[in-house]
Amino acid sequence: MSTAFAFALVGVGLFALGLFALMVYVHLLRKIIAINVMGSGVFMILVALAKRSAEATDPIPHAMVITGIVVAVSATALALTLMLKLTAASGRARFTDD
Amino acid sequence: MMHNKPLDNISDDYRPAAMVYLLSALAVMTVAALLAYVVLSLPPVAPGLTGHVAAQMGQSGVSNPVTAVLLNFRGYDTLLEMVVLLVALLGVWALGDVARHHETAPGPVLDTLARVLTPLLILVAAYLLWVGAHAPGGAFQAGSVLGAAGVLLLLTGWRPRIALIDLPLRLILIIGPAAFVAMAAITLLIEGQLLTYPVMQAGTLILILETMAMLSIGVTLAALFLGGQPRDIQNK
Numbered sequence: 001m002s003t004a005f006a007f008a009l010v011g012v013g014l015f016a017l018g019l020f021a022l023m024v025y026v027h028l029l030r031k032i033i034a035i036n037v038m039g040s041g042v043f044m045i046l047v048a049l050a051k052r053s054a055e056a057t058d059p060i061p062h063a064m065v066i067t068g069i070v071v072a073v074s075a076t077a078l079a080l081t082l083m084l085k086l087t088a089a090s091g092r093a094r095f096t097d098d
Numbered sequence: 099m100m101h102n103k104p105l106d107n108i109s110d111d112y113r114p115a116a117m118v119y120l121l122s123a124l125a126v127m128t129v130a131a132l133l134a135y136v137v138l139s140l141p142p143v144a145p146g147l148t149g150h151v152a153a154q155m156g157q158s159g160v161s162n163p164v165t166a167v168l169l170n171f172r173g174y175d176t177l178l179e180m181v182v183l184l185v186a187l188l189g190v191w192a193l194g195d196v197a198r199h200h201e202t203a204p205g206p207v208l209d210t211l212a213r214v215l216t217p218l219l220i221l222v223a224a225y226l227l228w229v230g231a232h233a234p235g236g237a238f239q240a241g242s243v244l245g246a247a248g249v250l251l252l253l254t255g256w257r258p259r260i261a262l263i264d265l266p267l268r269l270i271l272i273i274g275p276a277a278f279v280a281m282a283a284i285t286l287l288i289e290g291q292l293l294t295y296p297v298m299q300a301g302t303l304i305l306i307l308e309t310m311a312m313l314s315i316g317v318t319l320a321a322l323f324l325g326g327q328p329r330d331i332q333n334k
Contacts, residue, residue, distance in 0.1 A: 008137045016130035023122040024114055045137065050146065058146035059163035063172060066238045067179040070315060074186035077322035081190045084325065
């Protein structure tokens, strides 16, 4: 197994860890961090699999990941702001049924 | 409003039942196994679009393939990503104003660090922008470094002057997307296609676009950190 696939599997692991945290934890801050860990896993898979030939690295996934990271940061900022507003309005940083 | 204690209780997290843990773990392990299977079943040797990109590099105006893809071959994607950044900031602004800022003097370490690091970070951003033409670097990396400089400044308690937060801030926020749209319109008129640069001028045009994009990305990221729309009531 080449290193590309070893790193891609680490990315799969990160994605799974994030997914688990997203499902299990209730606090919204934990959920937002979990989604970020999942995103990092996806980025890692993309970057790792870009290097699958001996001579050169595929630049397309790299370009996608560069913009993806910046977009993920801004989406996280929006999510955090939403969480703060929800906390200010309801007193709790989690979704409730009522 | 309980704005003064927003995130006090992370222990507010009530524990789910052990059964939920177990079922979630099982489900996640299944997903992970399936994903691993899919990843491992991909062809072990796949150059992807490396060849296509390499064949067109001569016409791109730059020698770094990632920059060529970002700003030339897939310029349309990058244009839309600039818009996504702007929309995220508009979302944050729509949710309310910046929380009242209490002026406190930063500690000597933070103060000195910010004074030393801010010019250095601006220099690093300019270097990353320039080097992006032929080595790893470019508008997004440079913009992130600029954004980090802005966040550092905001952490020291610095706030932009009132005169800066209305028109100048907005102009810098849209200069990146606006430059992209203008470039798309001009190339549509000259070359007949969106964001298809004339080969001779491609390098210069990409540098101009990247500079504008870097400014917008950096300022947008720093503005997101404020967590709301800055208004001049904050200092009254």
